[in-house]
Amino acid sequence: MAEAAIQSGLRGVVAGTTSLSSVGAGGDNLRYRGYDVEDLASHAIFEETAYLLLYGKLPTRTELDAYLYKLRGMRELPAALKDVLERIPGDTHPMDVLRTGCSMLGTLYPERSFAEQDAVADRLLASLPSMLGYWYRFTKFGERIATATPDATIAGQVTRLLTGREPSEEIRRFMEASLTLYAEHEFNASTFTARVIAGTLSDLYSCVTGAIGALRGPLHGGANEAAMELIEQFREPDEAVAAVKAKLARKEKVMGFGHAVYKQRDPRNDVFKEWSRRLAKGAADGYLFPVSEAIEQLMRDEKRLFPNADFYCATAYHFAGIATPMFTPLFAIARVSGWCAHIKEQRADNKLIRPAAEYVGPDHVNFIPLERR
Numbered sequence: 001m002a003e004a005a006i007q008s009g010l011r012g013v014v015a016g017t018t019s020l021s022s023v024g025a026g027g028d029n030l031r032y033r034g035y036d037v038e039d040l041a042s043h044a045i046f047e048e049t050a051y052l053l054l055y056g057k058l059p060t061r062t063e064l065d066a067y068l069y070k071l072r073g074m075r076e077l078p079a080a081l082k083d084v085l086e087r088i089p090g091d092t093h094p095m096d097v098l099r100t101g102c103s104m105l106g107t108l109y110p111e112r113s114f115a116e117q118d119a120v121a122d123r124l125l126a127s128l129p130s131m132l133g134y135w136y137r138f139t140k141f142g143e144r145i146a147t148a149t150p151d152a153t154i155a156g157q158v159t160r161l162l163t164g165r166e167p168s169e170e171i172r173r174f175m176e177a178s179l180t181l182y183a184e185h186e187f188n189a190s191t192f193t194a195r196v197i198a199g200t201l202s203d204l205y206s207c208v209t210g211a212i213g214a215l216r217g218p219l220h221g222g223a224n225e226a227a228m229e230l231i232e233q234f235r236e237p238d239e240a241v242a243a244v245k246a247k248l249a250r251k252e253k254v255m256g257f258g259h260a261v262y263k264q265r266d267p268r269n270d271v272f273k274e275w276s277r278r279l280a281k282g283a284a285d286g287y288l289f290p291v292s293e294a295i296e297q298l299m300r301d302e303k304r305l306f307p308n309a310d311f312y313c314a315t316a317y318h319f320a321g322i323a324t325p326m327f328t329p330l331f332a333i334a335r336v337s338g339w340c341a342h343i344k345e346q347r348a349d350n351k352l353i354r355p356a357a358e359y360v361g362p363d364h365v366n367f368i369p370l371e372r373r
């Protein structure tokens with residue numbers, strides 16, 4: 001049925017309004033509250049973008065300084081949360097660590113009323129990088145680290161926690177850009193999950209815990225890790241082309257390509273690609289950049305598909321010294337700003353989200369008693 005096919009996956013269905021971002025307006029651009037994402041990624045730090053999303057305007061110098069100070073003050077984790085993190089096995093995927101950590105934090109600092117929503121959002125913004133870093137360094141190196149690092153921003157802090165050293169200015173700048181690019185994207189799957197949970201008037205931690213679960217999948221945020229796992233198999237562009245051709249022949253998806261909304265290009269990808277090209281220059285395995293370009297060209301030629309934000313982000317994070325399983329958690333650390341802004345927006349004009357389903361099961365059947373089945 002033509003109509004049902006159009007609505008498959010709710011593609012193109014307008015499910016509500018938002019003033020947080022516009023995706024694909026004017027063809028292929030992305031704006032946060034009207035600001036081009038490229039401008040924010042070039043000129044702003046991540047906390048400026050988070051403030052814009054959560055509080056409705058770009059902060060002044062004084063407001064930004066106060067916000068940075070406030071977030072820095074929440075970087076240490078409560079002892080009970082560190083205890084839980086230490087019990088999570090070392091081979092757990094770090095997205096599961098964030099999901100558990102977020103849920104645990106909600107038991108220690110519960111949101112008792114919606115009047116506390118800004119405080120909870122800020123606490124989550126400040127705590128997720130610390131949870132990831134604390135668990136990583138404890139399980140991998142047996143260290144019980146102080147998560148309140150001297151870094152001024154989340155980008156600096158999380159990079160230091162994940163790489164074990166102070167980031168260079170170039171890498172810190174890249175991390176600011178990456179978090180900014182990942183911060184918000186309208187009614188994507190994880191944000192919609194958060195809004196569905198918010199629509200029941202549940203607490204903010206439940207909304208974000210659900211959103212982390214939705215982001216984890218390879219068709220959404222998990223695609224950046226899957227893209228890296230593909231790219232790093234090759235040293236030569238020709239090898240990559242042959243292997244990806246074979247993948248397409250088997251009708252397999254190539255993660256990091258295609259998009260549910262953009263039809264020509266994902267504007268975030270251009271920024272990630274330039275960072276990947278730049279950071280490849282100082283990397284021992286910089287050959288992965290031409291490998292990525294060969295895959296990009298092949299996907300255009302064979303499938304008319306373009307890279308989305310997750311494709312060049314993968315090699316850019318890799319060249320920045322970040323381990324692959326940390327890619328999607330970094331996406332979550334950024335997107336928590338957008339999720340919380342959407343939760344606030346949903347609550348401000350709430351209606352329970354409850355679509356209808358067309359029943360396609362058997363018609364009425366008579367009950368058969370257990371002994372006669």
Ligand SMILES: CC(=O)SCCNC(=O)CCNC(=O)[C@H](O)C(C)(C)COP(=O)(O)OP(=O)(O)OC[C@H]1O[C@@H](n2cnc3c(N)ncnc32)[C@H](O)[C@@H]1OP(=O)(O)O
Pocket residue numbers: 009011218219220221223252253254255256257258259260261303305308309310
């Ligand atoms: C930040 C983000 O979350 S961006 C998205 C990250 N996800 C990925 O990169 C996963 C790979 N990409 C995909 O699965 C899809 O492109 C999606 C889910 C992102 C978008 O989905 P849609 O635009 O609705 O496309 P859909 O999945 O229905 O595919 C349409 C056709 O293109 C093909 N296609 C779409 N993406 C890809 C891909 N990455 N590799 C190979 N083929 C693809 C499909 O197989 C399908 O072909 P068919 O019509 O012959 O069956």
Ligand SMILES: O=C([O-])CC(=O)C(=O)O
Pocket residue numbers: 184185187188189220260261308309
């Ligand atoms: O909008 C989407 O469907 C996925 C996406 O790019 C994002 O969440 O950043």
